[in-house]
Amino acid sequence: MNIEKNVEDDGVIFMSIKDGVENKEKNSPEVNEDVLILAIESSCDETAAAVVRNGREVLSNIISSQIALHTIYGGVVPEIASRKHVEKMNGCIRAALSEAGVTLGDIDAVAVTYGPGLVGALLVGVSEAKAISFATGKPLIGVHHIEGHISANFIENKDLEPPFVCLVVSGGHSHLVVVKDYGEYEIIGQTRDDAAGEAFDKVARAIGLGYPGGPKIDKAAKEGNPDAFTFPQAKIGDAEYDFSFSGLKSSVLNYINQAKMQGQELNQADVAASFQKAVVEVLVSHAIKACKEYGYNKLAIAGGVASNSGLRELMEKECEANKINFYRPSPVLCTDNAAMIGAAAYYEYKKGVRFGLDMNAVPNLPLGDRERRFHGRSRA
Ligand code: KG4
Ligand code: ZN
Numbered sequence: 003m004n005i006e007k008n009v010e011d012d013g014v015i016f017m018s019i020k021d022g023v024e025n026k027e028k029n030s031p032e033v034n035e036d037v038l039i040l041a042i043e044s045s046c047d048e049t050a051a052a053v054v055r056n057g058r059e060v061l062s063n064i065i066s067s068q069i070a071l072h073t074i075y076g077g078v079v080p081e082i083a084s085r086k087h088v089e090k091m092n093g094c095i096r097a098a099l100s101e102a103g104v105t106l107g108d109i110d111a112v113a114v115t116y117g118p119g120l121v122g123a124l125l126v127g128v129s130e131a132k133a134i135s136f137a138t139g140k141p142l143i144g145v146h147h148i149e150g151h152i153s154a155n156f157i158e159n160k161d162l163e164p165p166f167v168c169l170v171v172s173g174g175h176s177h178l179v180v181v182k183d184y185g186e187y188e189i190i191g192q193t194r195d196d197a198a199g200e201a202f203d204k205v206a207r208a209i210g211l212g213y214p215g216g217p218k219i220d221k222a223a224k225e226g227n228p229d230a231f232t233f234p235q236a237k238i239g240d241a242e243y244d245f246s247f248s249g250l251k252s253s254v255l256n257y258i259n260q261a262k263m264q265g266q267e268l269n270q271a272d273v274a275a276s277f278q279k280a281v282v283e284v285l286v287s288h289a290i291k292a293c294k295e296y297g298y299n300k301l302a303i304a305g306g307v308a309s310n311s312g313l314r315e316l317m318e319k320e321c322e323a324n325k326i327n328f329y330r331p332s333p334v335l336c337t338d339n340a341a342m343i344g345a346a347a348y349y350e351y352k353k354g355v356r357f358g359l360d361m362n363a364v365p366n367l368p369l370g371d372r373e374r375r376f377h378g379r380s381r382a
Pocket of ligand 2: 147151172173305306337338
């Protein structure tokens with residue numbers, strides 16, 4: 003993986019992602035028809051900026067990750083996240099423009115995540131994007147964070163077009179979605195309680211792996227026995243595509259408490275592997291079933307948990323067995339980044355969607371056209 007990394011004095015990790023960045027000279031289609039979007043993301047603990055051409059060509063992809071700062075607290079501290087976004091935002095945007103070899107004058111639109119997420123964190127990106135739009139007169143496009151995650155699939159899979167099924171699994175969301183068209187979604191299943199990433203984070207903390215839990219469980223699971231314990235996989239009678247992870251999480255916590263009381267040593271790797279297996283099997287079986295029952299032969303995965311190696315392996319195997327084409331972004335495009343926001347924004351831009359300077363952050367913004375009409379979106 004080609005990532006230029008630099009740890010700054012305050013512990014923030016500045017990254018320029020070179021993977022998937024297009025060669026600007028080689029790829030220069032009709033200059034006049036190119037749409038260059040400057041995209042901004044600040045919904046959680048990553049400050050990110052990217053320049054994306056025609057929705058699928060990433061000219062630069064900059065991520066400033068605060069993970070190290072939040073690790074000592076065992077999770078993201080919203081106030082720290084907002085302050086760091088303010089400090090890092092301009093530097094990320096400057097780097098994204100300069101690496102893409104463009105100036106604000108070359109940009110056709112500025113796109114930003116306006117929800118869902120932490121309100122103070124979102125507001126930093128939203129205010130920045132509004133300021134750039136006001137100063138340059140360039141159109142402003144608000145993007146739903148989950149729509150961004152789904153659109154990460156378009157970047158490396160140039161041939162992928164809707165309709166397809168997408169499993170979106172992140173720290174805040176577990177959704178099974180039919181992507182009917184660009185920007186048109188039907189949610190067919192979602193979590194009843196914890197999101198998949200949240201379950202990874204909570205279990206990791208309980209077994210002493212710390213934050214962020216997903217990547218740590220993924221790593222530990224490689225050394226463990228996935229059949230050491232059988233943790234329950236919840237079935238939801240009235241909604242076959244919904245998920246529930248809180249029972250599974252409680253069952254792991256009960257096991258840990260029992261082991262402690264009996265003075266047994268906890269085998270972190272075995273617990274991690276068995277927990278991961280239980281989560282992954284539910285995610286894969288729901289997604290494959292949805293493809294078969296709804297009649298789609300294309301399945302994509304998205305969100306931070308989509309970088310999980312166990313999920314990627316089992317999903318690939320099951321897709322092959324069921325003759326379903328499987329799409330997944332590189333791990334670095336599964337977790338939060340701005341390139342995916344630029345990809346989603348392009349299709350909105352083409353549809354004529356423009357936001358006014360009254361755009362606001364919407365921390366609980368729902369996915370789906372019907373709801374989004376109420377959040378200041380308009381057609382030019
Ligand atoms: O999409 P994301 O970066 O942020 C949100 O929109 O929430 O997802 C972050 C979540 C965290 O819960 C993190 O533990 C999880 O994704 N995650 C993983 C892995 N990498 C990140 N979960 C399982 N395995 C991984 N390799
Ligand atoms: Zn995310």
